[in-house]
Amino acid sequence: MKILVLNCGSSSIKYKLFKMESKEVIAQGGIEKIGMKGSFLKLALPDGQKVMLEGEILEHRAGIEYILGVMLSEKYGCIKSLDEIDAVGHRVVHGGERFNSSVLITDEVIEMLNDCIELAPLHNPPNLKGIYAIQELMPETPQVSVFDTAFHQTMPDYAYTYGIPYALYEKYGIRRYGFHGTSHRYVSKRVCDFLGVPYEEQRIITAHIGNGGSVTAIKNGKSIDTSMGMTPVEGLIMGTRSGDLDPGVISYIMEKEHMGTKGITTLLNKFSGVLGISGISSDMREIQAGIVNGNNRAILAMSTYNYRIKKYVGSYAAALGGVDILVFTGGVGENQAVTRSDVCKNMEFMGIELDEELNNSVRAKEVVISKPSSKVKVVIIPTDEELTIARDTLDILQGK
Amino acid sequence: MSEMIIEPIEKYGLTITADGKNKPLFSKIGVVGAGKEGRNIINMASTAGMEVVFLDESPERNDFVLGEIEKIMDQKISNWGLTQSEKKVIMNRITQTLEYEDFAGCDMVIECTRYTESGRRSTPLRKNIFKKLEEILDADAIIATNGSTVIISELAADLEHKERCVSLYFPVAHPDARILEIVSGMYTSEEVYSKMEIFARLINYKAHRINESNGNVSLRMLATMLNEACQMLLERVCSMEDIEETFTIIYGQRYGIFRMADIIGIERLVTLMEAMFNDFGAKHYKPNPLLWKLYRSNQLGVRTGKGFFIYDENGNPLSPNKSLYN
Numbered sequence: 157m158k159i160l161v162l163n164c165g166s167s168s169i170k171y172k173l174f175k176m177e178s179k180e181v182i183a184q185g186g187i188e189k190i191g192m193k194g195s196f197l198k199l200a201l202p203d204g205q206k207v208m209l210e211g212e213i214l215e216h217r218a219g220i221e222y223i224l225g226v227m228l229s230e231k232y233g234c235i236k237s238l239d240e241i242d243a244v245g246h247r248v249v250h251g252g253e254r255f256n257s258s259v260l261i262t263d264e265v266i267e268m269l270n271d272c273i274e275l276a277p278l279h280n281p282p283n284l285k286g287i288y289a290i291q292e293l294m295p296e297t298p299q300v301s302v303f304d305t306a307f308h309q310t311m312p313d314y315a316y317t318y319g320i321p322y323a324l325y326e327k328y329g330i331r332r333y334g335f336h337g338t339s340h341r342y343v344s345k346r347v348c349d350f351l352g353v354p355y356e357e358q359r360i361i362t363a364h365i366g367n368g369g370s371v372t373a374i375k376n377g378k379s380i381d382t383s384m385g386m387t388p389v390e391g392l393i394m395g396t397r398s399g400d401l402d403p404g405v406i407s408y409i410m411e412k413e414h415m416g417t418k419g420i421t422t423l424l425n426k427f428s429g430v431l432g433i434s435g436i437s438s439d440m441r442e443i444q445a446g447i448v449n450g451n452n453r454a455i456l457a458m459s460t461y462n463y464r465i466k467k468y469v470g471s472y473a474a475a476l477g478g479v480d481i482l483v484f485t486g487g488v489g490e491n492q493a494v495t496r497s498d499v500c501k502n503m504e505f506m507g508i509e510l511d512e513e514l515n516n517s518v519r520a521k522e523v524v525i526s527k528p529s530s531k532v533k534v535v536i537i538p539t540d541e542e543l544t545i546a547r548d549t550l551d552i553l554q555g556k
Numbered sequence: 557m558s559e560m561i562i563e564p565i566e567k568y569g570l571t572i573t574a575d576g577k578n579k580p581l582f583s584k585i586g587v588v589g590a591g592k593e594g595r596n597i598i599n600m601a602s603t604a605g606m607e608v609v610f611l612d613e614s615p616e617r618n619d620f621v622l623g624e625i626e627k628i629m630d631q632k633i634s635n636w637g638l639t640q641s642e643k644k645v646i647m648n649r650i651t652q653t654l655e656y657e658d659f660a661g662c663d664m665v666i667e668c669t670r671y672t673e674s675g676r677r678s679t680p681l682r683k684n685i686f687k688k689l690e691e692i693l694d695a696d697a698i699i700a701t702n703g704s705t706v707i708i709s710e711l712a713a714d715l716e717h718k719e720r721c722v723s724l725y726f727p728v729a730h731p732d733a734r735i736l737e738i739v740s741g742m743y744t745s746e747e748v749y750s751k752m753e754i755f756a757r758l759i760n761y762k763a764h765r766i767n768e769s770n771g772n773v774s775l776r777m778l779a780t781m782l783n784e785a786c787q788m789l790l791e792r793v794c795s796m797e798d799i800e801e802t803f804t805i806i807y808g809q810r811y812g813i814f815r816m817a818d819i820i821g822i823e824r825l826v827t828l829m830e831a832m833f834n835d836f837g838a839k840h841y842k843p844n845p846l847l848w849k850l851y852r853s854n855q856l857g858v859r860t861g862k863g864f865f866i867y868d869e870n871g872n873p874l875s876p877n878k879s880l881y882n
Contacts, residue, residue, distance in 0.1 A: 211565030
């Protein structure tokens with residue numbers, strides 16, 4: 157049983173082909189710069205050899221065709237016929253309120269996905285392009301859509317409602333949806349398996365932090381709150397996104413800088429966050445280098461970034477009525493000891509005791525980093541969104 | 557770790573081959589003449605992801621054009637509308653040339669030769685450009701001109717594939733005026749018009765279909781109102797500022813009519829109105845004496861720093877141009 161997982165972004169496509177029996181990844185790679193000069197497909201062969209295929213890739217359809225072509229090729233391939241791929245799983249960013257779990261893609265689902273474009277105008281269209289391309293190139297192969305928002309559909313109304321006129325929710329669906337659902341779901345389940353505790357009886361806070369980031373409160377296996385809102389700008393301070401901001405500031409900036417809606421959107425999404433505060437970079441590794449050199453703005457960016465995560469952990473502890481497990485995942489969550497340490501500092505009052513030495517010595521593997529005496533287990537769980545998508549696809553295929 | 561293997565991707569296509577690429581429409585377009593309007597088109601098309609080749613008269617002029625386009629983008633960056641890396645990607649899509657041969661493979665070339673100081677463009681020159689383009693381009697490539705006067709049928713007349721010609725007018729009133737007036741001439745085919753609708757969509761404009769007529773729609777309406785406004789000014793019915801406010805406040809326009817005329821350019825309006833008067837014969841198209849006064853004294857609006865208003869170097873109005881009343 158082989159399942160292809162596709163993650164189509166606005167100018168990129170990431171793919172992994174899984175052999176489900178062994179959960180082995182038999183092909184993986186990504187296309188970048190679709191529709192731009194210098195587009196390429198980069199793949200890693202099973203022996204670790206990296207291959208770069210350069211050429212014009214003007215749209216997603218062509219990109220997917222090349223991905224399939226490479227997998228079929230004698231030189232770099234791993235399959236003899238496209239029929240060997242039993243199903244394709246797509247990461248779809250916004251499922252709105254219509255989707256609370258992964259679904260088999262039908263014409264009706266595609267129509268509903270088109271309706272969700274308004275909620276995620278940047279993300280959903282490329283996801284749909286990927287679905288159309290597979291429909292065209294592999295018309296017989298079932299496709300499954302796995303939503304970033306679905307896991308959070310269990311949030312209670314008081315958690316997802318904004319304090320604005322209710323009519324706006326009714327008119328446009330303005331409410332909090334949350335993202336990174338696939339990752340929060342995977343790591344929260346995985347941590348329970350890892351610790352050998354029942355998923356349905358835990359109070360878990362998962363911090364998925366990378367270039368984008370969100371924190372989720374999970375009670376008895378259900379997401380009850382998450383830091384991202386209707387769009388991925390809410391919540392944590394991210395690489396280039398502002399996170400939570402006084403709404404009054406937005407209109408103030410627009411007026412002072414003579415800015416339109418497009419300008420303010422770019423400002424909050426691309427010029428803010430760690431990049432905006434530090435003026436150096438959105439990459440945490442460069443921020444750390446800046447801190448080593450005594451750059452004050454780098455120091456400020458790091459403290460602001462860490463403090464915001466801590467605030468969310470604290471408030472979700474209140475929402476959950478206590479915490480059993482705190483999970484760190486995502487590029488920064490898995491690798492950046494100083495952020496984990498800052499978040500957990502002085503939290504003994506609520507039962508978090510981090511083993512600083514252990515925390516400093518580990519990265520990107522499944523490991524408990526709290527002291528044995530800690531009431532709250534603090535754990536690093538590397539996320540695997542692609543595998544989760546592949547599993548969901550398999551489950552749906554087998555009618556589970 | 558062994559070194560990365562690098563090779564071309566084309567042989568891995570299933571239906572795509574190196575020579576018969578499934579080329580999407582408007583992947584490459586050309587612009588002849590990169591004055592302000594030409595540059596605006598280059599900027600919009602490259603921002604929308606198209607490769608753009610532009611031709612102007614000398615290497616120095618071409619470098620100047622690229623510099624000006626960079627300025628437009630830097631302005632966007634300082635308004636938080638664009639990032640440095642996006643600018644780099646967009647600038648990479650723009651190529652300058654002095655040779656018509658470099659338009660080979662374009663889906664469309666837009667002729668944007670500049671206006672002379674007197675607000676006119678040379679028809680023989682434009683005809684010549686159309687002919688040169690026809691020699692280079694594929695038979696189904698579109699040849700367009702940018703303008704608001706009746707010209708496209710005349711420019712198309714000498715070509716072998718007349719149906720491929722179309723005229724475009726991008727209203728210049730303000731950046732949000734994203735309506736593209738697509739003018740079908742005598743020969744323009746339905747297919748070419750529909751392709752232009754797609755082009756409009758790609759650059760985020762709404763298409764309006766116009767059947768060739770002087771002034772199109774936007775400028776024809778403006779011209780007659782401008783004449784009326786000038787006449788009221790001459791008759792001292794009320795002050796210039798009040799006429800402006802009638803426009804901005806009562807009718808909710810972004811700019812008053814005189815400011816709008818300065819933005820478009822007095823020379824453009826005067827020549828256009830003359831053409832309309834010749835075509836339609838109605839007196840209300842005849843440029844008002846005030847417009848002639850500005851035209852003859854080379855006070856042509858924002859571009860020259862003086863028109864109905866006096867402007868600073870950034871094009872912001874400082875005061876009404878009192879010399880008009882003397």
